[in-house]
Amino acid sequence: MLDHGVRPVRFDGHQYCELTPVVGKIVVDLAARYGVSSIRVAREPGLLGTLARGRRRRRATQVAGELVAAAAKRALATMHIRRARRARLRQPHWFFGSGSAGVGDPAVLERFLALAGRLRTESIEIGLHPALPALGAAEDSEGRDAAWHDPLEAVRAAEYRWQKGARLPMVIPAHGARQGRL
Numbered sequence: 001m002l003d004h005g006v007r008p009v010r011f012d013g014h015q016y017c018e019l020t021p022v023v024g025k026i027v028v029d030l031a032a033r034y035g036v037s038s039i040r041v042a043r044e045p046g047l048l049g050t051l052a053r054g055r056r057r058r059r060a061t062q063v064a065g066e067l068v069a070a071a072a073k074r075a076l077a078t079m080h081i082r083r084a085r086r087a088r089l090r091q092p093h094w095f096f097g098s099g100s101a102g103v104g105d106p107a108v109l110e111r112f113l114a115l116a117g118r119l120r121t122e123s124i125e126i127g128l129h130p131a132l133p134a135l136g137a138a139e140d141s142e143g144r145d146a147a148w149h150d151p152l153e154a155v156r157a158a159e160y161r162w163q164k165g166a167r168l169p170m171v172i173p174a175h176g177a178r179q180g181r182l
Contacts, residue, residue, distance in 0.1 A: 002034070012040030016098055019076035028087045039084055040125060041091040042098040043077035044070070045115075073098050097127025106162050106171060113175040124177070128163055129156075 001008060011027050012018060018027045019042060031039055077095075084091050096112050109126070116124055129152070152159075162168060172179060 008034065008036050010038040010040070011036055016042050016073060016076075018042075019073060019080050021076070021079060024076075024080045024083055028083050028089065031089055032087055036089075038090040040095070040127075041077055041081045041084055042073065042095040042127070043081050044074060044095050044098050044112075045119075070098070092123045092125035094121050094124045095127065096124060097129065106165075106167050109168075110171055110175070113171065113177065117175050117177070126172075129159065 011031055013023065013027065017023050018040065027039060030036070077098075081091060094116055096109060113124070
């Protein structure tokens with residue numbers, strides 16, 4: 001990037017790989033080395049309750065697995081945020097999206113924003129994951145996009161529809177928040 005005149009101002013990782021301690025240390029070290037001032041820290045307070053209430057119609061074992069994964073992400077994010085603070089990197093106070101991918105329900109985001117508002121959270125990064133299969137993409141024997149595997153493929157269309165719908169743009173201001181940059 002630098003060779004082509006592009007200076008990054010922020011780092012984040014795919015599928016939250018920056019939360020693993022080894023990768024997180026490298027991210028923070030690279031940020032300091034190249035003058036990057038902001039990183040993503042996918043710390044999602046209130047996630048466990050938000051997910052549990054948002055997934056009542058699903059099997060208990062599936063929800064339990066999702067909640068365990070969310071708790072593990074939160075523990076790793078807590079370590080990562082400490083490292084980022086020591087390095088004086090800016091990061092959002094809260095993050096939404098690490099455990100809600102595939103939920104496809106704006107009510108989950110609204111519950112999260114309501115909690116953040118009650119606790120007067122200063123900044124929130126909202127990570128959304130809309131995706132539809134590529135037009136004309138080669139399909140596998142089950143009709144899925146053969147170029148990549150997405151474990152949440154079955155719910156991406158619903159997620160995409162609510163993100164493109166009329167309700168989402170009203171959700172953020174309805175909770176007294178505004179869009180900005182960190």
